[in-house]
Amino acid sequence: MTTTLYGAEVSYFTGKVRAYLRWAAIPFEEVLSTADVYRQVIVPAVGAPVIPVLRDGNGRILQDSTVIIETLEPARTDDGPTLHPATPLRKLVALMLEAYGDEWLVIPAMHYRWFYDRDWAMAEFGAMNAPDESAENQLAIGQKLAVPFSKAATLLGATEDMVPAVETAYENLLAELDAHFAEHPALLGSQATIADFGLIGPLYAHLYRDPTAGKLMRERAPNVARWVEQLHFEPGGLRAPLDDNDRIPETLLPVLKRLAREMLPAMVDVAHHVRAWMAEHPGETLPRALGSHAFTLEGREGSRIIRPYSLWMIQRVRDHLNGLDADSRRRADTFLRDIGAEALIDFPDPPRLAQHKLTVRPA
Ligand SMILES: N[C@@H](CCC(=O)N[C@@H](CS)C(=O)NCC(=O)O)C(=O)O
Structure with a gap:
């Protein structure tokens, strides 16, 4: 089949x-x-x-x-390299970047789409839903269908007062990634890993493909656009296995520091909310959102929904860390401190979570 x-x-x-x-x-x-x-x-x-x-x-x-x-x-039966790096530090970084792509870059991805390209996106939704309808009907269908999606940007934190912060953070990320991809074909070096696939979701489907964000990427960060094109359209060139030295490229450090600074404090707070909710609702599946909480981006304070699902992605990072031997764990902790990600060392883990449809429940 x-x-x-x-x-x-x-x-x-x-x-x-x-x-x-x-x-x-x-x-x-x-x-x-x-x-x-x-x-x-x-x-x-x-x-x-x-x-x-x-x-x-x-x-x-x-x-x-x-x-x-x-x-x-x-x-898999092909002869390509494995998706997860074999060495401990690189695997840690790869899992962190997958979580960052899935759970944090959704902020700029939703912002640029729904702030600048709303009508275009509605038409795209209509064309997906009813490919055989006329353009006019597709737009009408898309306008109805896309209502919940179009609210995602503000729910996730890109409210009007946060627009400058969201755009500054994303433009700086683009510059950091551009400098990295000027020297390396993929995030951890020669081959694509789960880190690259985590980032390609937002960076292809929204931030490369959408008209306004796509123009920004092509003009400001041509090396990022080139990486997107290779990884999405012709990824065969990104299968040269990593060496085994477990080094993290220097040029990736600014991106990892950004991840640590922007996303981790919010995740710690989500964990506190989820722990409290689970204590009050033993055995129950969590709702997709648990109200909202404050978060900080580029020195500005905004508000975003609390998504328990994000912790399932963080749990994967924590599982990897907790499974390391003592020596690797010491190296990992030193690295995490160096990039400002000490929150991952003693993260306030909720009870174990299992993924369930679009949310999570106790495992
Ligand atoms: N964590 C899920 C998220 C899937 C997801 O959010 N998909 C979007 C489209 S890209 C969707 O269909 N959302 C419907 C919804 O959120 O109700 C995954 O990794 O697949």
């Missing part, structure tokens, strides 16, 4: 899975997630209208980009 990816070009997490499937040389067909596909395939199989969804070679339906990729990875 052929592997089928249900998703769309406009979708963040479909971009992550599509790039991985190409890089891992897994043959697949992509089926556009039209209204019929949502109704006939996705909702019955998954219980929620979400993409990407993948039907694997055994007919098994998988949902969630991380689950999809991690289910397919051990079954």
